[in-house]
Structure formats: C-alpha cells, structure tokens
Amino acid sequence: MRADVKAQRAELELLDNICRFRSDPAGYIKFIMPWGEGELADNHGPRKWQEEILDAVRDHLRNDETHFQPLLISVASGKGIGKSALVGMISQWGMSTQTDCKIVLTANTEPQLRTKTWPEVNKWFNLALNNHWWNLEAESISIKDPNRKRLWRMDRIPWSENRPEAFAGLHNMGKRIIVIFDEASAIPDKIWEVTDGALTDEKTEILWFAFGNPTRNTGRFRECFKRLKLRWKNFQIDSRTVEGTNKEQIAREVEDYGGEEEDHVKIWVRGLFPSQSSKQFIPSALVTAARKYKALEYDKMPKILSVDVARFGDDQTVIGSRQGRKAKVLAKYHGLDTVQVAERVIEFIIQEEPRAVVVDGDGLGAGVVDQLKSRGYKCFEFHGAEKPMKPETYFNRRAEIWGLMRDWLKEGAEIPDLQELEDDLVGPEYLSSNKGAILLEKKADMKRRGLASPDLGDMLAMTFAVQIAIADKDRRPQQGAMQSELSWLRA
Incomplete structure (x- = not known):
C-alpha cells in the first residue's frame, strides 16, 4: 500500500x-x-x-x-x-x-x-x-x-x-x-x-x-x-x-x-475572595453590616441634604440625606439640566426640611448652586480638590469626607439596602501621596477599571462636609441664612 x-x-x-x-x-x-x-x-x-x-x-x-x-x-x-x-x-x-x-x-x-x-x-x-x-x-x-x-x-x-x-x-x-x-x-x-x-x-x-x-x-x-x-x-x-x-x-x-x-x-x-481588596478604602464588611443595621433615635438629630450632580452622560444626579446614624437615597436622575436639578432640590428642601444643604460645586454643580442662591436658598458649595481640615492625614477634601463616612460606618450606621450603593462605597481604592496623605481614587480611574462613577457614595460622603449643632434645630435653609448654624468640620 x-x-x-x-x-x-x-x-x-x-x-x-x-x-x-x-x-x-x-x-x-x-x-x-x-x-x-x-x-x-x-x-x-x-x-x-x-x-x-x-x-x-x-x-x-x-x-x-x-x-x-x-x-x-x-x-x-x-x-x-x-x-x-x-x-x-x-x-x-x-x-x-x-x-x-x-x-x-x-x-x-x-x-x-x-x-x-x-x-x-x-x-x-x-x-x-x-x-x-x-x-x-x-x-x-x-x-x-x-x-x-x-x-x-x-x-x-x-x-x-x-x-x-x-x-x-x-x-x-x-x-x-x-x-x-x-x-x-x-x-x-x-x-x-x-x-x-x-x-x-x-x-x-x-x-x-x-x-x-x-x-x-x-x-x-x-x-x-x-x-x-x-x-x-x-x-x-x-x-x-x-x-x-x-x-x-x-x-x-x-x-x-x-x-x-x-x-x-x-x-x-x-481561592477565596479577600475580606478587603488591598487598596480598597471602605471594607465590604462595614457596608454589608450597614445594610442590615437599624438606627435608633436618629430623628432627634439634624438632617443634612446632599446633592451629587451628574457630570457626564452615564453619570446620574443623586439627592439624599443623612440624619444621625441613618442615611437615605431620595432620588436619582439622568439627563436633567441645572435648572431642573435645582427645582428638584427645592422640592426636597420643602419636603425634608433639612438643617443644611450641600451641593457638589464642581462642573455642572456650580450651575445648580447658582440657581439655588438666585432663588434665595443658601447652600454649602463643596469642592473635592480643596485643602482638607487634616492635611497630615488626607490629600484633599474629598478623601477627608470619605474618611469621615468610613468612621461613621465603623461606629454603626443604617444605609439603604441597595446593591448600587454598596458597589459605590466599596469601589474606590486609595493610595498615599509622597507625604503619606490618603488620596482617594479618581472617578476617571474607576471608570478605567470598568466601575461606574460612585454617585451615591459621593452623595452620602458630602453629608460629612458640614457639622451642625443640635441646638436651634427648628431653623431651616429656605429663604434664610444657614451660615450661622453650621461650621466646617472641626480639625
């Protein structure tokens, strides 16, 4: 053959x-x-x-x-x-x-x-x-x-x-x-x-x-x-x-x-997932516990309203609040202009009667701040890149308020039982500056890792940008000054 x-x-x-x-x-x-x-x-x-x-x-x-x-x-x-x-x-x-x-x-x-x-x-x-x-x-x-x-x-x-x-x-x-x-x-x-x-x-x-x-x-x-x-x-x-x-x-x-x-x-x-990623800023265990936690007597504490304004098409505008040891997500929006966002914020000011309103003043948020002020509503304009109260610990103000939020979670806190919020809180990583200060991961870098902008997380963190005295709790932000009621977080 x-x-x-x-x-x-x-x-x-x-x-x-x-x-x-x-x-x-x-x-x-x-x-x-x-x-x-x-x-x-x-x-x-x-x-x-x-x-x-x-x-x-x-x-x-x-x-x-x-x-x-x-x-x-x-x-x-x-x-x-x-x-x-x-x-x-x-x-x-x-x-x-x-x-x-x-x-x-x-x-x-x-x-x-x-x-x-x-x-x-x-x-x-x-x-x-x-x-x-x-x-x-x-x-x-x-x-x-x-x-x-x-x-x-x-x-x-x-x-x-x-x-x-x-x-x-x-x-x-x-x-x-x-x-x-x-x-x-x-x-x-x-x-x-x-x-x-x-x-x-x-x-x-x-x-x-x-x-x-x-x-x-x-x-x-x-x-x-x-x-x-x-x-x-x-x-x-x-x-x-x-x-x-x-x-x-x-x-x-x-x-x-x-x-x-x-x-x-x-x-x-x-072959098991870590309790916390090596660079993860907020441990998953803290957030899991907070989704199950039930806060008591929070209604006796001052309420802070917070607004994270969308910057890009796939981001969302988030309005929420924190009162003592309880946080809420009140609303999420896509595609609103600054006038429409301001109108929604005013609706929640009237509904929730917060002692303070904090608005992300970077990017399009500046327009929301201007709209609120033009209608007689004073608010705190937050800028994440500003100098922190504790520069020896944090690189900028955004890292600082996230650090304060992390401390709040450690002490026991109630957050909405939302997977999206958990993803936002555990998503950001951190690194140290050449002076050893904590620097939180930028949103753009998170997106490069395939994660969404932590809009809900930033909203909650911004409620820690102000500290309110419990006294004089009946004073409200609409049509009046808030400056005398509030002070920036103590160093």
Whole structure:
C-alpha cells in the first residue's frame, strides 16, 4: 500500500476518533494528548479539578434542555493549579470537535495574554495528535484550510474599555462560541457587559469561562460568586488540594502570612475572595453590616441634604440625606439640566426640611448652586480638590469626607439596602501621596477599571462636609441664612 494512501486512512481514522468526543472534552483530552511521554512524561491525564470542569461541559452539552443555553463557568483559585493549561485544553477540544468554531481569549493585561496564557495555549495545540491541522500565529490560531480560516479560528484580543466593540461580534449561529477570560478579576465590568449582551445566538453552543485568582472583592468576577451565582457554575479551588503543587512551600506561606484568614492566604492559596481588596478604602464588611443595621433615635438629630450632580452622560444626579446614624437615597436622575436639578432640590428642601444643604460645586454643580442662591436658598458649595481640615492625614477634601463616612460606618450606621450603593462605597481604592496623605481614587480611574462613577457614595460622603449643632434645630435653609448654624468640620 502506498504511503499516501496509508496517511489518508490514518487521517480519516483520526478524524473519526475525534468526532466521537464532540461533547466529551475530558475524553478528548485523554485521547488526543501524548500522556506519559515527552513533555507530559510525569502526567497521565488532566488534574482532578480540571476534569471536573471538563465534565461539567460534557453534562451541559449532552442535556437536551441545556445544550443550546449558554454555559457560564467561573473558577476562582489559588496559584499554581494549572489554569492556563486548562485554557489550552478547552481551546484545543473546542476547535477540533466543531467545524467553524470561534474562540475569543482575553486576559487582565496584554503582557499576561502574550507571555503567559497564549504560549500555554500554543503548547497544547502543538502537543495534540492533530497539530498539523492548525496555523499557529502571534495573535490567532486557525484551520489550515484557506477557505475556512476566517470562520474556524481562535483569537487573542487584549481588552480595551475604549474599544469594547471588539467583544460585541461574538456571533456564530448554529456552531460553537467559546469566550475565555483569564485573570478575570481585573477585567473591567464594561467588557463583561458587552460580552454578556453579545452571546445571544439561537441553536448555538455557547461556553463562557472566567478564570482567575480572586484578587478583588468588587467587580463582575466577584459578582459571579455572589449576586450572579445562580447564572454561573462556580468553582473555588484551594491550591493545597491540587496534584503537583508544593504543599510544604504553601504551608510555609500560610504560616508566614499569619494563617488561613489572612487575605493573602485567601487569595493565593484558598481561592477565596479577600475580606478587603488591598487598596480598597471602605471594607465590604462595614457596608454589608450597614445594610442590615437599624438606627435608633436618629430623628432627634439634624438632617443634612446632599446633592451629587451628574457630570457626564452615564453619570446620574443623586439627592439624599443623612440624619444621625441613618442615611437615605431620595432620588436619582439622568439627563436633567441645572435648572431642573435645582427645582428638584427645592422640592426636597420643602419636603425634608433639612438643617443644611450641600451641593457638589464642581462642573455642572456650580450651575445648580447658582440657581439655588438666585432663588434665595443658601447652600454649602463643596469642592473635592480643596485643602482638607487634616492635611497630615488626607490629600484633599474629598478623601477627608470619605474618611469621615468610613468612621461613621465603623461606629454603626443604617444605609439603604441597595446593591448600587454598596458597589459605590466599596469601589474606590486609595493610595498615599509622597507625604503619606490618603488620596482617594479618581472617578476617571474607576471608570478605567470598568466601575461606574460612585454617585451615591459621593452623595452620602458630602453629608460629612458640614457639622451642625443640635441646638436651634427648628431653623431651616429656605429663604434664610444657614451660615450661622453650621461650621466646617472641626480639625
């Protein structure tokens, strides 16, 4: 028999075998890889946790009720467990067992994608028995058939919040789509949202995987395990339970960092989200407690009305109040001009009868202040960049009022049971100036991380920009001076 005929028969046999594993990724990986040989000499198959996830895919695809429903899998883990290897296995199976499969891979940073995740993916394509099927390039892997390479491919795409549309074209009707997020904790929420909205094709196998060390306790990856836990199939992997990890080294690390409950150990060993992100200004535990707290005798305290005025199209104007140990969100608006905002504020002044009104005077807020003053309502115009009362502790006034709000929460306070408010309060991070003063993260920087402007949080924080004496509580701000009633927060 001629060599080319033998080669054709061998190729047909390989193709036939591969087709048997269309809905069995674990079986496919065991078949297609040279386990026990060469680079895999010390390995005899996927690790237990990897196989568990591959089997979850199998069960989903073999169930007629779920086959064409999106499968969302999130994996939070300690370090060194073989996440990138599983990314390579999933990619190799996905591309090999479905004609015209499309895969998109992204990571928290372009260097992570280029130097770590992508080389690992290429490794598994090279190891496979069908490695001759593929063009392995710097930014893509595609079938060698020139007529199909645009349809049957995997692309690595660095995320960009300024170009989220790169993730919006994830359509492959009647075929298979796989989206993989590596180091998902740091991928902005906007990219998640665009991806979520794009995965809508009917009669299509849709698989979305999010892998990462749980470095942040805010953001969409955290929400996969919390608010969105019913949508996502969640796995949390402790490095100590995984074959091939150095258990003695991990034990020393746990001891060095102070034990099981320390955030470093939670993140890098146990695969658990931290109690507080390393740079997070207000701990999540404080906010969670405040959503359940019930304030007493707050009605005997002076009430402060606060207005955070929207600056950009996706921001919102928020009006709220704080009275003693209780805070309220009174209203949220989009698209109002300064005259309309001022009119709403006046309505709440009449309704709530506050002792003080604080308005964000930066940007469009200055127009609201002018409108209120022109109608005889005096208010305190707040500017976050102004010098703080305690410059040795805070870089500017905005950081200072957030610090005062944090202290208020620590002492026990009642806030509305709103997820949006919690997200705002726990979202901002902080850093220190060259003199050691606390500087709160700018709104623009939060947006670059994929977080919304903390409008509700800023509204509540501004209620701490003034301090009111409890005496003379019947005096009101409308049509009268507030200056004699109030003093700036004491140093």
